[in-house]
Amino acid sequence: MSAIQSDPRQRGVEDLEGPVLAPSSGRRRRGVTVQGRYIPYVLILPAILTLIGVMGYPLVRVILLSFQNVNSYLRLAVPGLDRWIGFQGFSKVFSDSQFWHVVWRTFLFTFEVVTLSIALGLIFALVLNRVSTGVKIFVSTMLMFVWAIPALVTGTVFRWLFAGIGGVIDYICYVFGGSGMKNHDWFANANEGLYVVVAAAVIWGALPFLVLGLNAAMTQVPKELVEAARVDGANPVQSFRHVVLPIIRPFLLLCTSLSFIWDFQVFTQIWALRQNSPEPGYWTVGIYLYEEGFTSSHYSTSSVISIAMILLMLVVLVAYIRQVVKIGGQG
Numbered sequence: 001m002s003a004i005q006s007d008p009r010q011r012g013v014e015d016l017e018g019p020v021l022a023p024s025s026g027r028r029r030r031g032v033t034v035q036g037r038y039i040p041y042v043l044i045l046p047a048i049l050t051l052i053g054v055m056g057y058p059l060v061r062v063i064l065l066s067f068q069n070v071n072s073y074l075r076l077a078v079p080g081l082d083r084w085i086g087f088q089g090f091s092k093v094f095s096d097s098q099f100w101h102v103v104w105r106t107f108l109f110t111f112e113v114v115t116l117s118i119a120l121g122l123i124f125a126l127v128l129n130r131v132s133t134g135v136k137i138f139v140s141t142m143l144m145f146v147w148a149i150p151a152l153v154t155g156t157v158f159r160w161l162f163a164g165i166g167g168v169i170d171y172i173c174y175v176f177g178g179s180g181m182k183n184h185d186w187f188a189n190a191n192e193g194l195y196v197v198v199a200a201a202v203i204w205g206a207l208p209f210l211v212l213g214l215n216a217a218m219t220q221v222p223k224e225l226v227e228a229a230r231v232d233g234a235n236p237v238q239s240f241r242h243v244v245l246p247i248i249r250p251f252l253l254l255c256t257s258l259s260f261i262w263d264f265q266v267f268t269q270i271w272a273l274r275q276n277s278p279e280p281g282y283w284t285v286g287i288y289l290y291e292e293g294f295t296s297s298h299y300s301t302s303s304v305i306s307i308a309m310i311l312l313m314l315v316v317l318v319a320y321i322r323q324v325v326k327i328g329g330q331g
Contacts, residue, residue, distance in 0.1 A: 065303035066090070073297045085300075093304045098280075099288070103312075105194075106264060106284040112195060113202050113263045118256055120203065121210030126240070128215045140212060147208035155272025158201040162186040187274070190281025194270075198282070201269045206262070210255055217248040250326070257320035261313060285309050 066089055068082050075081045093099050128136055161168045164185040173181035187193040221244050229239040245252075267286035270278050278287050289309065293302030 062303045062306050065300050066307055068300050070300045071298045075299075089300050089304045093301060093308070099305070102283050102285055102288045103308075109194060109199065109266075109284060110260060110263045113199050113206070113266075114256060114259045116199070117203050117206045117210055117259055117263075118252070121207060121214050121255070122252075124207065124211045125214035125218055128211060129218050143208035143211055146204070149205070151205055151268040152272050154201055154205050155269040158197060158204070158269075159273050159275070162197045190279060193273070194282050198266075198270055198273055201273065202263060202266055205269070206259060210259070213251065213255060214248065217251040218244060221247045254320065257316055260316050261320070264313065264316075265309070285312075 067084055067086060069075065069085045069089075070082055128139060131139070162170075164170070164183055164187075167186075169186070170181055170184050173184070186197050225243050226239055229243050234242065265286045266284060267290065270282055270284065270287055274282055283291065285305070289302055289305050292298045292305060
């Protein structure tokens with residue numbers, strides 16, 4: 001018995017087991033370590049400081065300008081001419097009927113574009129999910145090329161497509177029986193130009209992200225659930241509504257929120273389609289802001305419009321952040 005107890009190999013086993021089995025005598029130190037709770041804040045701190053440095057001064061300057069009378073380049077160049085006017089700038093903008101017409105037009109345009117983009121994105125994603133691998137790779141590659149095209153180029157191309165003389169769209173409509181569409185001017189009526197041509201250009205640029213993203217989300221739907229729904233007698237529409245849609249709903253809500261944010265501030269496509277001088281009927285909030293701030297040199301007025309635009313976007317941004325947090329919690 002004593003020989004066994006004095007066996008060095010046995011003592012080695014006891015020495016190895018001792019530190020492993022012994023309970024910790026004190027609390028584990030937590031701090032700026034991998035296990036610590038402060039490490040995420042340390043990692044995100046450079047990004048926060050960068051955002052503050054890049055966006056902090058412009059945002060503060062916009063807020064200050066909204067309470068001043070800087071509505072001419074002379075007052076901007078000579079700060080001594082500035083004076084504080086309080087909320088008079090806000091009262092002037094919010095009592096202007098044109099401002100509310102522009103806001104209403106922007107909401108209508110955004111609602112149209114987001115609705116059509118999401119609907120077409122879902123349809124194309126479903127089709128892409130049912131084709132062969134080779135076709136899927138080819139279509140995905142083409143979508144990536146479309147996504148890589150700058151918005152300014154997209155606007156220019158759509159201006160050529162919808163041109164009143166020699167336009168491809170006019171010719172197609174004429175060939176298929178639309179005799180009245182020959183040499184049709186799509187931009188003569190601002191409603192037709194904005195809600196048809198501009199909307200088509202914006203949707204064209206938004207579809208690649210939506211199709212690829214929604215298709216990737218659909219690949220996460222377990223095939224067993226879809227097959228079980230079919231066995232239970234569900235048709236394809238019912239299977240999509242009750243099985244696929246609830247699973248991809250978080251990503252669908254994110255896509256909708258991001259699409260609203262992007263489309264609400266659309267600028268480049270309108271600017272390119274109207275050759276750098278959009279008529280008032282084409283003014284959305286982004287165009288109206290540019291016209292007031294740079295074309296008319298109404299810097300304080302444009303600052304008020306910017307703040308109003310930020311507040312409008314915050315409503316959607318809050319919903320977007322809540323969805324991101326919800327998805328992160330589920331993960």
